[in-house]
Amino acid sequence: QSVLTQPPSVSGAPGQRGTISCTGSSSNIGAGYDVHWYQQFPGTAPKLLIFGDNNRPSGVPDRFSGSKSGTSASLAITGLQAEDEADYYCQSYDNSLRTWVFGGGTKLTVL
Amino acid sequence: QVQLQESGPGLVKPSETLSLICTVSGGSISSYYWSWIRQSPGKGLEWIGYIYFFGRTNYNPSLKSRATMSVDTSQKQFSLKLSSVTAADTAMYYCARSIAARPGEYFFDHWGQGTLVTVSS
Numbered sequence: 001q002s003v004l005t006q007p008p009s010v011s012g013a014p015g016q017r018g019t020i021s022c023t024g025s026s027s028n029i030g031a032g033y034d035v036h037w038y039q040q041f042p043g044t045a046p047k048l049l050i051f052g053d054n055n056r057p058s059g060v061p062d063r064f065s066g067s068k069s070g071t072s073a074s075l076a077i078t079g080l081q082a083e084d085e086a087d088y089y090c091q092s093y094d095n096s097l098r099t100w101v102f103g104g105g106t107k108l109t110v111l
Numbered sequence: 112q113v114q115l116q117e118s119g120p121g122l123v124k125p126s127e128t129l130s131l132i133c134t135v136s137g138g139s140i141s142s143y144y145w146s147w148i149r150q151s152p153g154k155g156l157e158w159i160g161y162i163y164f165f166g167r168t169n170y171n172p173s174l175k176s177r178a179t180m181s182v183d184t185s186q187k188q189f190s191l192k193l194s195s196v197t198a199a200d201t202a203m204y205y206c207a208r209s210i211a212a213r214p215g216e217y218f219f220d221h222w223g224q225g226t227l228v229t230v231s232s
Contacts, residue, residue: 046222052212057220091156103155
């Protein structure tokens, strides 16, 4: 069980909007710490997708966006494409555990 | 483009010490924090610790002081030693560059491809 809770799976049709939630607590997201998101394809390393709640590194399409409110954060993907099928992880800092923590990951399926 | 490459034994016996090296290429090792992160089916992604280029370290308290990191700036390498390993330490181990958008707000912008370490007799 991860400190940050994500749904195990989400799905959507091509062209639709997909959303992945990341629920934390008052010692991490709720304390105001930044949330970051990673994309991971099978057999490869995670890749930075969103940093600082809602910033995209160079090269990440603007179809990907992040948001944060209270003790939760969300990753939104507009115009779903087959190539978006991957695992997605959120990450933040926890001041109770004194460590950087990850969500358990969400498998996105594009139907 | 910064690239990271992990190297080390893929099999370690229980109670022994796991040793890995990460080699940085295509960029400077200086002025950055460098992390080790592992991924296992049972525990997901877990941050192990980081080392700053001049040697300052910070470790995940859950590892109960079993982790030790060091850096060799001349070779552009940093390393991880994890002592007294058990089967629970079996995982894919990644090295990654750590970046902070705000003080203390670290995230990981470049990752190695990972190396699988199995703990078994």
